[in-house]
Amino acid sequence: MSTETATETLDVKGQNCPMPVIKTKGAFDGLAAGDVLEVVSTDSGSMSDIKGWAESTDGAELVDQEETTEDGTSVYKHYVRKAE
Amino acid sequence: MSADTPPSSDDEFSPDDLATLHAQIEALETEVSDLRSEVDEGSADKMVIIATKGTLDMAYPPLILASTAAAFGYDVTVFHTFWGLEILHEENSKDLGLSSVGNPNMPLPNAIAALPGMDRMTARMMRNRIEDNDVASVEELIETSLASGVDLQACQMTIDLLGYDEDDFYDGVTTGVGAASAFQDMADADIQLLV
Numbered sequence: 001m002s003t004e005t006a007t008e009t010l011d012v013k014g015q016n017c018p019m020p021v022i023k024t025k026g027a028f029d030g031l032a033a034g035d036v037l038e039v040v041s042t043d044s045g046s047m048s049d050i051k052g053w054a055e056s057t058d059g060a061e062l063v064d065q066e067e068t069t070e071d072g073t074s075v076y077k078h079y080v081r082k083a084e
Numbered sequence: 085m086s087a088d089t090p091p092s093s094d095d096e097f098s099p100d101d102l103a104t105l106h107a108q109i110e111a112l113e114t115e116v117s118d119l120r121s122e123v124d125e126g127s128a129d130k131m132v133i134i135a136t137k138g139t140l141d142m143a144y145p146p147l148i149l150a151s152t153a154a155a156f157g158y159d160v161t162v163f164h165t166f167w168g169l170e171i172l173h174e175e176n177s178k179d180l181g182l183s184s185v186g187n188p189n190m191p192l193p194n195a196i197a198a199l200p201g202m203d204r205m206t207a208r209m210m211r212n213r214i215e216d217n218d219v220a221s222v223e224e225l226i227e228t229s230l231a232s233g234v235d236l237q238a239c240q241m242t243i244d245l246l247g248y249d250e251d252d253f254y255d256g257v258t259t260g261v262g263a264a265s266a267f268q269d270m271a272d273a274d275i276q277l278l279v
Contacts, residue, residue, distance in 0.1 A: 014218050018220075022151050022154075022155045024155070025156075026232075053155060056156050
């Protein structure tokens with residue numbers, strides 16, 4: 001999924017467990033139905049954590065996850081859609 | 085009674101019997117619908133943690149689990165008792181101690197770790213490591229937990245025992261609670277942990 005489809009971006013780079021999930025939940029609550037939240041994290045554990053959170057959360061759909069590299073650092077991107 | 089009982093057996097029920105049956109069915113239907121709405125209303129998942137330790141390393145598991153469970157939509161209560169109170173004490177929480185003595189996983193031999201000033205050094209090293217690894221501070225996790233709706237409770241008996249005052253704790257911490265309210269919460273919870 002490209003960044004253009006995300007309606008909002010949450011930057012949690014430099015934050016470790018459990019903050020990425022907690023801040024994702026906070027941002028997700030503020031979304032309108034159909035919105036897609038992009039979460040940008042440097043925590044490798046966020047791949048499993050945000051997946052698990054989305055599976056357990058009503059109305060949250062994990063659209064995509066990808067691992068990229070920015071300036072030599074691994075960056076994990078998550079795309080979560082709020083159900084219509 | 086066999087399946088081919090003649091329909092004439094209906095005659096065995098008097099109009100009074102039928103009326104009683106109808107009334108019973110109605111009462112049961114009401115009861116079922118009441119129970120159903122009760123179950124729906126009380127469907128929020130719930131977790132209770134009893135936090136009894138106040139060292140720097142032991143402050144983390146209850147706070148991390150509590151704030152995470154809140155993000156999963158759980159109603160969360162953390163009942164802090166004995167040294168667990170240190171986590172909620174605004175001043176002490178920023179300076180929680182840690183000792184290498186009696187911890188065989190630490191690189192220092194006990195004879196050296198027991199020297200004056202070594203506990204402070206151990207705590208400082210751990211705090212630096214926490215910061216270097218982008219792990220949130222205890223204070224941050226408390227603020228996050230409170231903002232996520234976690235009920236952080238301070239056991240009243242231990243507050244009195246340790247000579248603390250209600251004002252010593254973070255704003256938003258619940259005081260004036262005891263074992264009975266903790267037990268009641270635990271009885272209603274899906275997950276109960278003692279840390």
